[in-house]
Structures are given as structure tokens and as C-alpha cells.
Amino acid sequence: MTSIITVAYLSVLACALFVLIRWPRLRLQGEEPVGLFTLIALLFTAGLDMGLVMLPLTEFPIYEQDAAFGFTNALAVEFGMWGPLVWLMYFVATFYFLAIEPRLKLFEIPVVKWVYNLTVIATCSFTCYLFMSNLPSYAPGLPQWSIWALVLVVIATAVISSGNMAIMKWLAIMSSWGFGMLAFTALAMIAFVYSRVGLSDFFVNLGLLGGYFAHLPRFAVPIGDYHEFYLFWWFAWSIMIGQFVARFVGGLQVWQLALAMVALPAVPLGLWFSVLFVYHQGGIVIPVWLNWFMIAVGVIFVVNSLDSLIRLYSANLGWSREILGDRRYYPLHFLLQLALVFAYVFTPFEIQWVGLIVASLYGAIYVMMARHIARLDGIGDAKAA
Numbered sequence: 001m002t003s004i005i006t007v008a009y010l011s012v013l014a015c016a017l018f019v020l021i022r023w024p025r026l027r028l029q030g031e032e033p034v035g036l037f038t039l040i041a042l043l044f045t046a047g048l049d050m051g052l053v054m055l056p057l058t059e060f061p062i063y064e065q066d067a068a069f070g071f072t073n074a075l076a077v078e079f080g081m082w083g084p085l086v087w088l089m090y091f092v093a094t095f096y097f098l099a100i101e102p103r104l105k106l107f108e109i110p111v112v113k114w115v116y117n118l119t120v121i122a123t124c125s126f127t128c129y130l131f132m133s134n135l136p137s138y139a140p141g142l143p144q145w146s147i148w149a150l151v152l153v154v155i156a157t158a159v160i161s162s163g164n165m166a167i168m169k170w171l172a173i174m175s176s177w178g179f180g181m182l183a184f185t186a187l188a189m190i191a192f193v194y195s196r197v198g199l200s201d202f203f204v205n206l207g208l209l210g211g212y213f214a215h216l217p218r219f220a221v222p223i224g225d226y227h228e229f230y231l232f233w234w235f236a237w238s239i240m241i242g243q244f245v246a247r248f249v250g251g252l253q254v255w256q257l258a259l260a261m262v263a264l265p266a267v268p269l270g271l272w273f274s275v276l277f278v279y280h281q282g283g284i285v286i287p288v289w290l291n292w293f294m295i296a297v298g299v300i301f302v303v304n305s306l307d308s309l310i311r312l313y314s315a316n317l318g319w320s321r322e323i324l325g326d327r328r329y330y331p332l333h334f335l336l337q338l339a340l341v342f343a344y345v346f347t348p349f350e351i352q353w354v355g356l357i358v359a360s361l362y363g364a365i366y367v368m369m370a371r372h373i374a375r376l377d378g379i380g381d382a383k384a385a
Contacts, residue, residue: 001352005231006221008359009089011366012238013220016088016258019095023379024255028098033250038169040264041176043090043245045304051130052082053182053298054138056273060280068224075277076211080219081230082269083212084262089234091261093242096365098249103375106368107243107316116361117313120240122354124309125340128155131302132341138295151341154299158306159333162314163321168307175300179268182297186275186290201281205274232355239358244312306337
């Protein structure tokens with residue numbers, strides 16, 4: 001498994017460099033173009049989930065204790081798990097669906113179409129399962145029935161949102177603003193409430209992020225089992241997020257799209273992780289009200305991730321609300337997601353299997369491109385600005 005994810009990840013990173021060198025000024029346009037802020041909000045909220053908000057506080061100690069990560073500080077490692085190299089995969093997949101898939105039509109081949117969309121459905125459910133499995137550590141004392149009740153509410157809300165693009169956009173923008181307010185509130189607590197720490201610690205932590213860039217090649221291959229899990233997780237997401245985001249690109253050149261998809265999400269990630277690292281270093285217990293604020297923002301992130309993927313696979317398979325109607329659309333996707341959450345809970349099914357299948361799809365793309373290279377002629381000439 002390690003060798004497979006290593007080759008797969010390095011090949012995608014190589015593709016990103018090739019695209020940027022070969023077609024830097026190629027202008028890309030999606031089917032439903034939106035403004036840059038809305039595009040980044042959709043990307044940020046669809047491509048992330050509750051783990052962004054809550055996991056770092058539980059992972060910092062892991063990275064400090066694991067010798068495999070001893071080459072840099074825990075904050076830089078956390079940033080690397082979610083950082084720019086990861087978002088390059090999203091960029092490559094987005095470019096593929098905008099510039100290459102219309103020529104190759106690989107994902108219109110029935111077997112590829114079904115395999116791909118099954119991975120989308122499985123990854124969608126994993127997001128909900130991860131939320132459910134980690135919630136007890138964020139809100140200790142919650143009875144199991146209340147966790148399941150919240151899961152049902154999250155799935156139902158996501159299915160309803162997936163059937164209405166206006167609601168999806170509104171939720172994505174709201175969650176982005178909510179995340180910003182959460183980060184500002186947590187930072188204000190450091191500045192004005194906790195006297196033993198201060199803003200100076202936050203600015204020092206911003207400098208610690210440089211440990212990621214200083215050791216960038218280390219993050220291009222699995223550092224250990226935990227990092228390998230993350231890579232499979234990101235791989236499972238990459239193609240589907242690329243297809244989802246591609247619909248909303250509004251006439252950006254390739255280099256602009258890469259900058260928007262890689263650099264812009266990295267800024268709030270770095271700021272948020274630096275804030276949480278102050279709490280970790282100072283041994284500060286998160287106040288109950290702030291903890292619930294974090295959970296609330298995390299829940300909205302989960303809904304955003306679910307609704308974008310539900311909308312994606314429902315459109316791909318002809319299971320959209322417009323085709324099925326409300327009476328079939330909502331029960332179908334609700335029960336499908338709930339059934340797969342049960343599969344993650346009660347069977348050995350793992351997200352790594354999904355990531356392995358997605359890596360195979362990348363391999364199929366490479367083969368198709370090699371066999372039909374003539375179809376790619378003139379890509380830059382046809383759409384360049």
C-alpha cells in the first residue's frame with residue numbers, strides 16, 4: 001500500500017508541475033461560473049470537514065511523540081497534513097475536468113462512471129462516519145443516542161441542501177464566515193483572557209509553519225502510517241472535489257486557478273492551526289461555550305462536504321432532484337448515506353480502500369491520455385486568452 005500511494009501521489013504532483021509549465025495562461029470556464037470568493041468558499045467547505053476544526057488539538061501530541069515526525073515541529077506537521085501539496089491534487093483534478101475530460105470522456109464509459117461514483121458515495125459517507133466517531137472526544141458525556149440523532153440531522157440537512165444550489169452556496173459562504181469568526185474569537189481569547197499566553201505566542205507559531213516548507217519533499221511521500229492514511233483520504237477526495245469545483249470556475253487562467261486553489265486555502269489553515277497550537281502549548285482547556293462554537297462550525301463543514309458530494313454523484317448517475325422528483329430524491333439519498341455510515345461502523349470497510357480505487361482511476365486517466373494523445377492537441381490554442 002505504501003509504494004502504491006507513493007507512486008500515485010508523486011505522479012499527481014508531477015502532473016501539477018507539467019500543467020503549470022505547459023498551459024499557464026490557458027483560460028478555464030466552468031458550466032456555472034461564480035465569483036472568486038464564492039469559488040474559494042465552495043472549495044474550502046467542500047474539500048474539508050469537521051476534522052479541520054477539531055482534530056489538530058488531538059493530533060499535536062501524536063506528532064510530538066512519534067519519532068517519524070521528529071524532523072520538524074508538530075505545528076508544521078499538522079499544516080503538512082492539510083497543506084499546499086494536498087490542494088495541488090484538487091487543482092490537477094479540476095484542470096482535468098475543465099480541459100481534458102471533455103476530449104477524453106473517460107468518465108462517460110459505463111464501468112468507469114459507476115466505479116467512480118461509488119467511490120464518491122463511499123467517501124461522502126466516510127465524512128459523516130468520521131464526524132460521528134470523533135464527536136465523543138469533542139463533546140464528552142453525550143449519550144450515544146444523541147450522537148446518532150445528530151448524524152441523522154446532518155445527513156437530512158445535507159440531502160435537502162444538495163437539492164438546492166442556492167442553499168449550498170449560502171451554507172458554504174456562511175461556514176466560511178463562521179470559521180473566520182471562530183478563529184478570531186479563539187485568538188481574542190488568547191490576547192485578552194489568558195494572561196499566561198499572548199499574541200506573541202501566536203506570531204511565533206506563524207514562524208513555525210516554515211518548518212513545513214523547509215521540509216517540503218518529506219511530505220511528498222508517506223512519512224508514517226498516519227500520514228499514509230491522510231494521503232489515501234485526500235486521494236479519495238481529489239477527483240470528486242475537482243469535478244465539483246470545475247463547474248464553478250469563472251474564466252481563470254491556469255496559474256490563477258492554481259494560486260486560488262493552493263495558496264488561498266493555505267492562509268486560513270495556517271492561521272487556525274497557529275491559534276490552536278497556542279492552546280496546546282499553554283495547556284489551555286477550551287471553554288465549554290467555545291468548544292460548542294467549534295462543534296457548530298464543524299457540523300456546518302460536514303453538511304457542506306456531504307451536500308456537494310451528494311449533488312455530484314446524483315447528477316453523474318441521473319439521480320438528481322430534477323429527474324427523480326422530491327418524493328424519490330430525498331429518501332433515496334438519505335437512506336443510501338445512512339446505510340453506508342452503518343457499513344463503516346459495523347464492517348471492516350475502510351477509506352483506504354476507496355483511496356486505492358481512486359489511485360487506479362488516475363492510472364486509467366494516464367493510459368487514456370497516452371492512447372488518445374491526438375485528442376489533446378491544441379488545448380492551449382483552443383482556449384488560451
